[in-house]
Amino acid sequence: MTFRRYLVLGFVSVSAPLGDTFLDVGMKNIGPVSLAHFTTLFHAVCTPWVASGIVLLIAFFASYLTALSWADLTFVLPATSFGNVIVALLARFWRHEQISLSRWAGIFLITAAVGFVTRGPSYTEHEKPVAVLDIEKVCQ
Amino acid sequence: MIASIVVAATVGDVMIASAMRQIGDLDEIKAESGLLGAIRAVVTNTRFFFGVAAMAVSFFSLLFALSHADLSLVAPASASLTVVTNTLAGKLFLKENVDKRRWLAALCVCVGVVLLAR
Numbered sequence: 001m002t003f004r005r006y007l008v009l010g011f012v013s014v015s016a017p018l019g020d021t022f023l024d025v026g027m028k029n030i031g032p033v034s035l036a037h038f039t040t041l042f043h044a045v046c047t048p049w050v051a052s053g054i055v056l057l058i059a060f061f062a063s064y065l066t067a068l069s070w071a072d073l074t075f076v077l078p079a080t081s082f083g084n085v086i087v088a089l090l091a092r093f094w095r096h097e098q099i100s101l102s103r104w105a106g107i108f109l110i111t112a113a114v115g116f117v118t119r120g121p122s123y124t125e126h127e128k129p130v131a132v133l134d135i136e137k138v139c140q
Numbered sequence: 141m142i143a144s145i146v147v148a149a150t151v152g153d154v155m156i157a158s159a160m161r162q163i164g165d166l167d168e169i170k171a172e173s174g175l176l177g178a179i180r181a182v183v184t185n186t187r188f189f190f191g192v193a194a195m196a197v198s199f200f201s202l203l204f205a206l207s208h209a210d211l212s213l214v215a216p217a218s219a220s221l222t223v224v225t226n227t228l229a230g231k232l233f234l235k236e237n238v239d240k241r242r243w244l245a246a247l248c249v250c251v252g253v254v255l256l257a258r
Contacts, residue, residue: 065182068160070167073153074230074242077223081249084219084256106255113248116241124237 001122005070009118011063013082019056021090026050071122078114085110141205145218148198150225154233155191161234162187216257220250 026049027033033040044050067076085107091097099107163169163181170178182188205214227246231238 065156065160066166068157069163070165072230072236073157073234074227074236074238074246077226078245078249081219081223081253084253088256100258102255102258106252106258109248109252109255113245113252116245116248120239120241121237124235126235 001071001118005067005122006118008063008067009071009076009079012060012067012076012079013114014086015056015060015063016080017083017086017090019053019060020087021094022049022053022056024053026053072124075117075120075122078110078117081110082114141201141208142214142217142221144201145198145205145214146221146225148194148201149218149222150229152191152194152198153222153226154229155187155194157230157234159185159187159191212257216254220253223249223253 026047027044029049030040030044030047033044045054064076064080067079088099088103088107092099159182160166163185166178166181169181173180202214202218205218223246227238227242230236
């Protein structure tokens with residue numbers, strides 16, 4: 001694991017909740033959308049907050065796929081779960097919501113989980129199938 | 141209802157993880173073939189599309205569940221159970237080295253998500 005890969009994992013943790021929050025802010029600005037005027041949703045996509053939210057969510061998925069190409073699913077999972085912590089912190093410091101003691105306990109547990117996992121190996125190496133090795137020998 | 145969310149999400153995550161393992165290190169592919177080469181490698185993988193389809197099933201199952209039950213029940217239940225099933229599926233199907241550290245992390249995330257929802 002290089003510093004750059006830790007940055008990718010950090011981006012995975014942060015981008016999804018940020019994207020969801022931007023979508024929330026954008027749709028709250030627009031107001032309730034009725035089925036009779038559902039085309040409003042297409043206009044909503046063009047507003048800055050919603051468009052930024054969509055870009056962030058696309059970036060989240062791209063970085064999630066990148067992380068899965070060099071780390072195990074069970075290594076990346078706590079990073080995606082850390083997004084719940086980000087949502088709670090955004091609720092506290094941006095939306096000024098109160099966080100109860102049990103929610104702080106949840107934040108601590110998820111943070112601890114990320115810490116446990118990142119101290120271990122990130123990828124399980126598998127042996128190449130024998131047939132592939134034979135083909136490589138023939139081609140040499 | 142929650143079971144269908146959890147099962148579909150787990151199948152989706154495992155299929156996508158398996159697809160990415162099959163494709164290989166995206167950083168190396170990007171270095172050799174550029175960003176377009178990396179994108180082509182992902183979108184031409186069959187397992188990736190099955191994984192995305194399973195994630196779509198999970199999403200619509202979530203919408204169905206939310207039409208019948210409260211978010212405060214559905215969200216933490218499905219999120220915490222998905223962590224456990226993903227860990228189990230990672231060990232069984234992806235043959236990942238899920239040691240005590242990762243099991244402990246999965247348990248912490250599971251309890252942490254439930255506490256966050258309270």
